[in-house]
Amino acid sequence: MKIQYRPEIDGLRAVSVLAVILFHAEFVFYGTGVLEGGFLGVDIFFVISGYLISSIILTGLKEKTFSFAHFYERRIRRILPILFLVILVTSLFAWENFAPNALLEYSKSAISAIFFASNIYFWMEDGYWAEASELKPLLHTWSLSVEEQFYLVIPAVLLFIWHFLRSYLVAIVLLGLFLSLILSDVLATHYGELAFFMLPTRAWELLAGVVLGAYEVNRGRHPKGWTTQVLPSLGMVLIAASFVMFSEHTKHPSFLTAIPVVGTMLVIWYGGFGDHLTKLLKTGPFVALGRLSYGFYLWHIPVFVFARLQVSEPTTLDKMGWIALSLLITTLTYFLVEKPFRNPDIVRTRYLTAGLVTTFCLAMSLSSFALLNDGISIANASARDLFRQTERLSLEQDGAPCHARDLENFCRFGEPSRPITLINAGDSHSDILSVPLQRLAEDHGLQYTQMTSPACPLAINYETRYNGDLFVGCNEAYNQRRLEIIQHTPNAIVVYGGRLPKYLSNFGDFDNGVGGIEKGFSGFDLHLVDEMRSFEEGVLETLKIIQQHAETLVLIYPNPVAGAHVQRVIHSMPRVNGAADPTYQYKFSKGRYLEFAESARALYDSIKGDNIIRIYPDEIMCDGAYCFVVHKGKAYYHDTNHPSSWVAEEIAKRTIGALVERGDLDRKIAKTD
Numbered sequence: 001m002k003i004q005y006r007p008e009i010d011g012l013r014a015v016s017v018l019a020v021i022l023f024h025a026e027f028v029f030y031g032t033g034v035l036e037g038g039f040l041g042v043d044i045f046f047v048i049s050g051y052l053i054s055s056i057i058l059t060g061l062k063e064k065t066f067s068f069a070h071f072y073e074r075r076i077r078r079i080l081p082i083l084f085l086v087i088l089v090t091s092l093f094a095w096e097n098f099a100p101n102a103l104l105e106y107s108k109s110a111i112s113a114i115f116f117a118s119n120i121y122f123w124m125e126d127g128y129w130a131e132a133s134e135l136k137p138l139l140h141t142w143s144l145s146v147e148e149q150f151y152l153v154i155p156a157v158l159l160f161i162w163h164f165l166r167s168y169l170v171a172i173v174l175l176g177l178f179l180s181l182i183l184s185d186v187l188a189t190h191y192g193e194l195a196f197f198m199l200p201t202r203a204w205e206l207l208a209g210v211v212l213g214a215y216e217v218n219r220g221r222h223p224k225g226w227t228t229q230v231l232p233s234l235g236m237v238l239i240a241a242s243f244v245m246f247s248e249h250t251k252h253p254s255f256l257t258a259i260p261v262v263g264t265m266l267v268i269w270y271g272g273f274g275d276h277l278t279k280l281l282k283t284g285p286f287v288a289l290g291r292l293s294y295g296f297y298l299w300h301i302p303v304f305v306f307a308r309l310q311v312s313e314p315t316t317l318d319k320m321g322w323i324a325l326s327l328l329i330t331t332l333t334y335f336l337v338e339k340p341f342r343n344p345d346i347v348r349t350r351y352l353t354a355g356l357v358t359t360f361c362l363a364m365s366l367s368s369f370a371l372l373n374d375g376i377s378i379a380n381a382s383a384r385d386l387f388r389q390t391e392r393l394s395l396e397q398d399g400a401p402c403h404a405r406d407l408e409n410f411c412r413f414g415e416p417s418r419p420i421t422l423i424n425a426g427d428s429h430s431d432i433l434s435v436p437l438q439r440l441a442e443d444h445g446l447q448y449t450q451m452t453s454p455a456c457p458l459a460i461n462y463e464t465r466y467n468g469d470l471f472v473g474c475n476e477a478y479n480q481r482r483l484e485i486i487q488h489t490p491n492a493i494v495v496y497g498g499r500l501p502k503y504l505s506n507f508g509d510f511d512n513g514v515g516g517i518e519k520g521f522s523g524f525d526l527h528l529v530d531e532m533r534s535f536e537e538g539v540l541e542t543l544k545i546i547q548q549h550a551e552t553l554v555l556i557y558p559n560p561v562a563g564a565h566v567q568r569v570i571h572s573m574p575r576v577n578g579a580a581d582p583t584y585q586y587k588f589s590k591g592r593y594l595e596f597a598e599s600a601r602a603l604y605d606s607i608k609g610d611n612i613i614r615i616y617p618d619e620i621m622c623d624g625a626y627c628f629v630v631h632k633g634k635a636y637y638h639d640t641n642h643p644s645s646w647v648a649e650e651i652a653k654r655t656i657g658a659l660v661e662r663g664d665l666d667r668k669i670a671k672t673d
Helices: 007-025 038-062 068-097 100-114 118-124 141-164 166-190 192-197 199-219 227-245 255-270 276-281 284-310 316-342 349-372 378-389 434-443 476-487 500-504 535-549 566-571 590-596 598-605 645-662 664-672
Strands: 411-413 421-426 447-452 462-466 492-496 524-528 552-556 586-589 612-615 626-631
Touching: 007 038, 007 227, 007 255, 007 276, 007 284, 007 316, 038 068, 038 141, 038 199, 038 227, 038 255, 068 100, 068 141, 068 284, 068 316, 068 349, 100 118, 100 141, 100 349, 100 378, 100 566, 118 141, 118 192, 141 166, 141 199, 166 192, 166 199, 166 255, 192 199, 199 255, 227 255, 227 276, 276 284, 284 316, 378 566, 411 434, 421 434, 421 476, 434 447, 434 645, 447 476, 462 476, 476 535, 492 535, 500 535, 500 598, 524 535, 535 552, 535 598, 552 645, 566 626, 586 590, 590 598, 590 626, 612 645, 645 664
Parallel strands: 421 447, 421 492, 492 552, 552 612
Antiparallel strands: 411 447, 462 524, 586 626
């Protein structure tokens, strides 16, 4: 028995994919994002998929025609040809357009997408150092991975229930649905990324569709009366309201997500009986777009990403053009790839296999080569030395990074008998100094302790929040513990640094004046524990405590912020005879940096005392009226703001040199005597 085609479901798919695409286009109307809850289109897809897949499986079981081989061949024909083509084409564009950091991350995501594990990859990815989400062409494949993982499990589960517990089929699926929903709501509170990307916390949305499919196969779908005229429209109202009311700050997936899920269930179950909504969804444009929805979903993100690389400040017209281009590519590949490959009479199994193996090997080869070559593609080979300079060095101990460790697990190097301890305390800008500082501390017979954490300057009376929730590793207890260690460490030399201008502006933007704008950290803000005292007062009090207990306080003044990403600057450098132009320079106004950092520098300047050493990174990174991103064959940054490894080395050398010049390290000899 063939499953009856329902055109209104294709119409619902059209609504879903449009919502997702409008969300990703980031249209703004009078300062407000348009359809900020459009990402819920994916949740609607999940419900539809659960309904259709369970209907196929259970109908086959009921008619005794179900075959695992036939089921998975249909899934392969439906999903893989266009997916592998998108990955291959995207990989070629990534090779040409991405700098090494971005190409490395892309290659990992491509391999994970090929093996339907990109949801796991994007969950595990280090978001603090990773490329911005808008520059991840395969980020959206996480949802395909969730679906494919579900498809691997659900046929066997339904087969078992059908043969042994058939009369409890709907009840068992409902139980699984509620357990998954409760798990998603609990995890979304404290582990939002985990809840967002993982199958166990998304399964309930797919199972919502399975409930409908199971009930329909068992008892049929026969709604009557007013329900068929009212409830589909009510379902669409719930969906539309969610698109408008939800945002990236909404707890999701959670109990709240049941609103669009229930809305989708109402449209699926009660639609198709002559109501006005179904008539609209059955119209040609909706059905046509619904049939294109899978390819449209796959193509739009790569198109958006590579278009954004060309246009730094896209207009509404630009974004509409991106959508039109995505739809054009989708239409072409639908008729040339998707539709033929779905039909075994047109593309036989052996040709399907040959095509998939070929695209698989090509995509894997590109990604594997990029991984083995540190993300340096042929397009970037001429500037290999400059790219190498942008690599980030981070200190490790016992196989784990010293950065972002918990309260009782800070890295300590050197014998406890050594009389002087060099303590490196701050955020990621302090971590950048960790490798040369530890090495130089070792050379001078010092202990070395590192207490650094992302977006976490050492100061009391604040906590870093992300999307309203406490940012892990940066709270009052964490900072108090760092201060306690300093207070109880005899002969301590404290190297205090961090990105103070960013915090004083509450993660504001920096415009370098020559086309580079470093955006503030989206979702981050500083929360004052005692709102009667400012963040500046907390920093000053912290520095006074350190100054009182430490033998020496080394203030590393904020380094200039590049604004532009150094790897993208190098990637776009002019070439001379096939090699990167050695005379090329990218510079920006030192005055702009000083203006941005004025309050931070003034705060440091206000700390007085004989045990203060002041280190100015701008003396290394700037010359006269300009600061440099690339200059005379040297790269000055790791990304948009963190100094490169050679700059970090110079800062560390100046720090130790100043300590030697003052005689601070002579205390080691006196102590030994």
